Amino acid sequence: MTTISNSTSAFYDRSAMDIADLRARAEAMQADLSRGQRIARSSDDPVGASRLRQLQRADATSTIDVANAAKASTNLQLTDTALASFADYVTHIQELTTQAANGTMTDAARASLGAEIGQIRDNMIQLANSRDAQGGALFGGQSAGDAYAVTAGVAGYVGTGSAGDLPLGDGQNVTRGLTGPEFLAFPAGGASPDLLAALKTLSDGLQAGGTAAQQAARDGLAALDQGMDQITTAQTVVGTRLAWVELTTERRTNLTEMRANEESDVGGTDIASTVARLQETMTVLEASQASFTKLASLSLFSLLN
Structure with missing residues (x-):
């Protein structure tokens, strides 16, 4: 009787274990189908799980790089738009100054043009104190305040020495903008330290009248040409940086797609x-x-x- 009892018990136990094992395998496959992943624990596939963790860390880092690229792109686009406005201002001032250089113009007419140039200069100072996407100084480097402060009519740069870099991933960086002196300051040896100072000299000279007013207009044209060259160069630099951000963004997108495909192959x-x-x-x-x-x-x- 003991032999029969033990055999019967073993039959039931073995049958229950076999059925339970089949149920567990079926439930595991149903779970895999539900979540789309075959690796629920590292023990399911240690090598695959390790690779998935590496890919997931790369995805997390890529998210930070995407945010930095978006920030850099926005600030550079704001910079590019502001530079275009600076160029428009300078072009208009060149037209006014060309009129003022005409020998037939009266002192009163030149004074009127000088006053208008002074108003445009004030607008340019306000533009130089524009804010970036994060509320900082667009042309003040890493300063939280204004890029330029006006003391006794003289605009002086009060920002930091550089705009600062943002990492784009894989050891690549991009400078997020420009400082005011990088496109407003004249090369060493100029009569004025920067374009804003040259415009003040021009405006004051035209409003002073007399024979010196016409000469001030002629000198102003030379300074304006130099200023336009600086702005044009800065626009080229900003355009190059925007292209670099777009290139790294495209590369990052391709890498993200490759990681997604590998994650699907390894753990999907x-x-x-x-x-x-x-x-x-x-x-x-x-x-x-x-x-x-x-x-x-x-x-x-x-x-x-």
């Missing part, structure tokens, strides 16, 4: 294969349950009938 669920194996497992499970039910109902008395 093969839908077709998993569905086929699930159907096979469910078929075996149903057959095992039916067989167990039929065998469990058999007894020695049934065989004797």
Whole structure:
């Protein structure tokens, strides 16, 4: 009797374990299909899980790089727009100064042009104190305040020495903007330190009248040409930086797609294969349950009938 009892118990235990194992495998495959990932724990595939963690860390770092690139792009676009406005201002002042250099113009007319140039200069100072996307000084480097302060009519730069760099990933950086002196200051040896100072000299000279007013206009034209060259060069620099941001963004997008494909290959669920194996497992499970039910109902008395 002990032998029969032990055999019966072993039969039930083994059958229960087999059915439970089939159920667990079916549930695991259903879970894989539901979440789209075949690796739920590192123990499922240690090598694959390690690679997935590396890819996920790269994705997290890429998110930071994307934010930096967007910040740099926005600030550079604001800088480019402001530089275009500076160029428009200088072009208009050149037209006014050309009129003032005409020998037939009266002192009163020149004074009127000088006053207008002074107003445009004030607008340029306000433009030089524009804010970037984060509320800082657009042309003040890393300063939180204004880039230029006006004391007794003289505009002086009060920002930091550089605009600062932003990392774009893979060791690549981009300077997020320009400081005022980088496009307003004249090269060493000029009569004026920068364009704003040259405009003040021009405005004051035209309003002073007399024979010196016409000469002030002629000198002003030379300074304006120099100032326009500085602005044009700055526009080229900013355009190059924008192109660099776009290039690194495109490269980052390609790398992100490659990582996504690799993550799918390494840890993703093969839908077709998993569905086929699930159907096979469910078929075996149903057959095992039916067989167990039929065998469990058999007894020695049934065989004797």
